Amino acid sequence: MELKHQILRILEENRGNTVNGAKLANELYVTRSAVWKAMKALQKDGYHITAVTNKGYCLLSQNDIISAESIRPYLKGEAIDFELDVRQQVTSTNTLAKEMAANGAREGTVLIATEQTQGRGRMGRNFYSPQSSGIYFSIILRPKLNLEDSLLITTAAAVAVAQAIEAVAGVKAEIKWVNDIFVGEKKVCGILTEASLNFESGSLEYAIVGIGINIETRDFPEEIKQVAGSIFEEKPVDSPITSVLVAEVLNNMAKCMNSITDKEYLEAYRSRSFLINKDIIVIKGKETVNAKAIDIDEKARLVVAYEDGRIEALNSGEVSVRAIK
Ligand code: BTN
Numbered sequence: 001m002e003l004k005h006q007i008l009r010i011l012e013e014n015r016g017n018t019v020n021g022a023k024l025a026n027e028l029y030v031t032r033s034a035v036w037k038a039m040k041a042l043q044k045d046g047y048h049i050t051a052v053t054n055k056g057y058c059l060l061s062q063n064d065i066i067s068a069e070s071i072r073p074y075l076k077g078e079a080i081d082f083e084l085d086v087r088q089q090v091t092s093t094n095t096l097a098k099e100m101a102a103n104g105a106r107e108g109t110v111l112i113a114t115e116q117t118q119g120r121g122r123m124g125r126n127f128y129s130p131q132s133s134g135i136y137f138s139i140i141l142r143p144k145l146n147l148e149d150s151l152l153i154t155t156a157a158a159v160a161v162a163q164a165i166e167a168v169a170g171v172k173a174e175i176k177w178v179n180d181i182f183v184g185e186k187k188v189c190g191i192l193t194e195a196s197l198n199f200e201s202g203s204l205e206y207a208i209v210g211i212g213i214n215i216e217t218r219d220f221p222e223e224i225k226q227v228a229g230s231i232f233e234e235k236p237v238d239s240p241i242t243s244v245l246v247a248e249v250l251n252n253m254a255k256c257m258n259s260i261t262d263k264e265y266l267e268a269y270r271s272r273s274f275l276i277n278k279d280i281i282v283i284k285g286k287e288t289v290n291a292k293a294i295d296i297d298e299k300a301r302l303v304v305a306y307e308d309g310r311i312e313a314l315n316s317g318e319v320s321v322r323a324i325k
Pocket of ligand 1: 091092093094095116118119120121122123125127136137138180189190191192210211212213
């Protein structure tokens, strides 16, 4: 690992505290002048590092540059083994992660970006991904699942994100089936799960779980202005909140994936349902049908009751909440 990254790792682990320059040099088997040069390079990259004579270097708490080093200290459990690849601007983390997976990238590879120029949503829509006000990332998973159980990955991801938002932002997060996350009446996160299937074995080759969270995004495009929101009005400046949030999602995701077929997370999903007991519109191709959402079943399907009394469990598709007239 390049010296600059080794130093950044140590500074991130001691964020807000002073790290002695001589000790750093000793620990990394380099000269103090090499440490000084690496600090200068980090400052040039935009890191707020203060140097205090006879004391050492300090990465200020309000530093907000996302890196593998800034996320890693917050990883727990099996997520510790995740491989983090952080970039500033990409086309779409899902598109790139798919290429990486097809080229053999291992399970637990996570591609994270602070901006996407071609962010993709469900149903071929765009996902608004402006620079630095949100975070956009894709996780490569290779679970041994049959096709039916593969659909649960997206349910698990919704729970992982909702719980992380609640822990980090201190707000109540609801899940609009299948996997949009709402805070209040606003969608703050979208999840796009894409998979490659092995038709011969009838199993999943890999899945890409793409997550886009609006952290403090404002000025949404006209067409989503009414429904889109962010988890913070303004994010706190004195902590690495974005890094903590990504780590928390990864920690939860690793945990949920362990129990994917036990479906322990289903209760957490149900209890956050944005739809249960609401009057909704089920969109089936060009047709729309009025219904009431009544449950999420054991296969994570949305159970709806139509006005003519028919009950149906929906596997996938799109629904919207009916406006009260
Ligand atoms: C939706 O709301 O329809 C799903 C949006 C998913 C957006 C995320 S952002 C990271 C990943 N990369 C993409 O291009 N899309 C997903």
